[in-house]
């Protein structure tokens with residue numbers, strides 16, 4: 596069984612890759628910089644002894660996505676699990692000044708994620724098996740002034756995954772949505788969160804377990820379901836005055 600990890604230099608993705616490798620699965624690691632992907636793949640192979648491969652993958656190179664999935668399957672055989680872990684927080688202030696920055700954030704987090712999921716779903720659907728794990732964010736649950744380009748793209752990706760799950764159900768393809776809260780990675784480096792930050796290892800354990808059980812959707816850490824329940828219940832007339 597082979598596993599594709601998109602966003603290989605993410606610490607979350609890296610720890611998930613290790614879970615699958617430790618369970619004996621061959622792993623293909625992809626990210627924009629081929630040398631980085633190769634470094635991560637070599638490291639994983641040495642640590643776990645499994646077969647790994649690496650490839651360059653740019654979420655915004657939409658036209659290349661179907662051929663990329665073909666190349667992954669040529670290298671490692673039919674894909675059983677694909678983790679869509681790449682993401683780009685971007686710079687909200689810069690996005691407000693120049694839509695090109697906002698466009699990049701939307702393209703990576705939503706258009707690119709949907710595009711590669713389509714290419715993967717087509718292959719898995721033809722075979723009638725497989726799991727697609729998409730990483731969304733609690734930021735996608737409600738638009739906030741501080742990160743609404745990133746948040747809206749992550750929210751759109753969650754809705755996309757919900758629809759894809761419905762479409763793929765009759766083809767026996769599992770589609771799982773993960774809404775992450777704060778995780779200790781590059782993305783949150785230096786952030787003052789005021790809320791406990793999860794470790795990438797804990798996220799990886801939860802994702803792996805949930806995928807094995809074919810869960811549809813989860814928050815991690817789970818307490819974020821309560822936090823977001825409260826945040827979503829705040830009336831808009833009040834919410835728009837809050838400064839976060």
Ligand SMILES: NC(=O)c1ccc[n+]([C@@H]2O[C@H](COP(=O)([O-])OP(=O)(O)OC[C@H]3O[C@@H](n4cnc5c(N)ncnc54)[C@H](OP(=O)(O)O)[C@@H]3O)[C@@H](O)[C@H]2O)c1
Pocket residue numbers: 601602603604605606607608626627628652653654655679680681682683684703730731732733774775776777778779780781782783
């Ligand atoms: N950390 C958190 O608290 C948190 C919370 C909620 C959701 N998430 C989500 O969790 C996932 C992992 O996040 P992380 O914190 O581990 O982030 P990260 O360390 O910033 O890693 C992001 C990954 O995405 C890749 N990437 C960026 N632009 C890309 C593009 N155009 N094409 C392909 N790959 C691209 C990066 O590659 P390079 O190394 O080459 O840039 C990197 O591998 C993301 O989807 C993120 O939105 C994270």
